[in-house]
Amino acid sequence: MSIGLLTCGAHPAASYDRSPQYGDGRFHNVARRVPLGFVRGARVWWRFLFHKPTDATPSVAIPVHALTRQALLDAPDDSLWRLGHSTLLMKLEGHFWLTDPVFSERVSPFSFMGPKRFHAPPLSIEELPEITGVIISHDHYDHLDHDAVLALAPKVRHFVTALGVGDRLLAWGVPQEKITQLDWWQETQVEGLKIAATPAQHFSGRGLSDGNRTLWASWVLDTGRTRIFFSGDSGYFDGFARIGERYGPFDLAMVETGAYDADWPDVHMQPEQSLQAHLDVRGKVLMPIHNGTFDLALHPWTEPFERITALARQHGVTLAAPVMGERLDIRAPAPATPWWREGTAGEGMSARGAQE
Numbered sequence: 001m002s003i004g005l006l007t008c009g010a011h012p013a014a015s016y017d018r019s020p021q022y023g024d025g026r027f028h029n030v031a032r033r034v035p036l037g038f039v040r041g042a043r044v045w046w047r048f049l050f051h052k053p054t055d056a057t058p059s060v061a062i063p064v065h066a067l068t069r070q071a072l073l074d075a076p077d078d079s080l081w082r083l084g085h086s087t088l089l090m091k092l093e094g095h096f097w098l099t100d101p102v103f104s105e106r107v108s109p110f111s112f113m114g115p116k117r118f119h120a121p122p123l124s125i126e127e128l129p130e131i132t133g134v135i136i137s138h139d140h141y142d143h144l145d146h147d148a149v150l151a152l153a154p155k156v157r158h159f160v161t162a163l164g165v166g167d168r169l170l171a172w173g174v175p176q177e178k179i180t181q182l183d184w185w186q187e188t189q190v191e192g193l194k195i196a197a198t199p200a201q202h203f204s205g206r207g208l209s210d211g212n213r214t215l216w217a218s219w220v221l222d223t224g225r226t227r228i229f230f231s232g233d234s235g236y237f238d239g240f241a242r243i244g245e246r247y248g249p250f251d252l253a254m255v256e257t258g259a260y261d262a263d264w265p266d267v268h269m270q271p272e273q274s275l276q277a278h279l280d281v282r283g284k285v286l287m288p289i290h291n292g293t294f295d296l297a298l299h300p301w302t303e304p305f306e307r308i309t310a311l312a313r314q315h316g317v318t319l320a321a322p323v324m325g326e327r328l329d330i331r332a333p334a335p336a337t338p339w340w341r342e343g344t345a346g347e348g349m350s351a352r353g354a355q356e
Contacts (some may be wrong), residue, residue, distance in 0.1 A: 009343030019163060019183045019215070026212040027164070029201050031237055043263070047298055055300040058118050062292070063266045063339050067123040072096070078226050078330040080252070081320055083121050085293035086143055087231070088254060090330070092223050093192055095132035099219070099230055100143040100255075101125075101152060107142040107294055108205070115142070115294040118301070122325025125151045133158040133190050137232025138204050138216035139165050142294055146172060153178070158190050162197055165203075184217060193354030196220040202232035202267050220247045226330055228260050228280050229253040233290065235266040236273035240280035252320070252330050253283025258291030258304040268297075271307035275315060285333050286312060287320040292340065302340045309336065 016022045021029075050324050067081060072091065079091040086100040103121050108114020127147060134156050136141055144165065149172060159169055159179050166181035182197035189195075197217040203210040220243070221228040229243070229250040257274040269277060271288075278286040291304040305321060312319040322328045322335035 006251045016163060021184060021215060027215045031197065031201060033203060052298065053300050057301055058294045060337060061267055062119050063323050063342055064119045064122055065323055069127050069129050072129055075327060080328040081122065082324055082329050084119065085325055086289050092226065095191055096129055098134045099130055100137055101134055101148045102142060102145040103148040104145050113290045115296055118293055119324060125276045128155065131158055132154045135195065135219055135246045136165050137219065138162060139168055139206055139214050140204065141206065142296065143153060145240065160188065161194055162217040163216040170216065178265065194222040196247065199239035200232050201237040201239065201264050226251050228330065231255045231277065231285060233268065235279060240277045244281040248282030250281060250283045252285050253278045253281055254287045254289050256290035257288035259296040261297050271304060271311055274308060275311045278317065285318045285320050305340045
């Protein structure tokens, strides 16, 4: 498949029909997603309601490095800060970039129910500097935060999304000239950064009637000096190897490692698969994401960290697992330390308790 190129501000809503992923009014994975069905679905809900492990959420405050705007401005290029879940802030060639910005208390259509944050963000949206671009992998609530998008819009120059997600932003009032939508294997250049939308195996939707009306994607970011892979959400599939062949190697691969379960193997990866995805894309350093902020599955909240740490050690993979808000040098990351075992906030950190 050839790689298409779109310029900033492109808004290809009318081109959905030309997308190989689009048909019958919906987007599709390359491999068919196996639905849960009534029996398995009922079993999953029963487990969620009555058999949640007691340690699915932290019992004490977890460490968070408080950030300030000045600290971000003073930081060198190739800095990265994990703000929570899949929200990453990067400083690349003097520009700030955000992925999947979620700052709300809950990831839910309701303010009073739904998964609640384990920790506060390391800084507020108001404290953020001007943002060159926001990259959004898909439209689920834990990746696309309506209130955060509206608060960010005045200080963001570009929003880069998978097909259809940009239409949501447009409907929310984000100016069309700020929005670029990409299909898989399409690229754009934004103020010196090459961005490519690459395949993922997942699904989309924010309600009961809009399933798969928008596309989901993983992302490649390339400054010419530093190359980063951001997986978004995905089950394991052979697309990772194709991404590695076309765009690898990567200085840093940020790969989802959390919210997995045997009942939904084709939309989220087990840690063993996350490690294999990292190897497939030819990552030099693996950073596990999609964990540590929300209770979205049935495993203990520390399990993804423990399993991927053991796997990385076993396979000789360099692992980066910074504390929320801690600066990571993308090209020379500090070794991962098991902060999730600490139980209390360390010196120079702020922390907020687990959900009550």
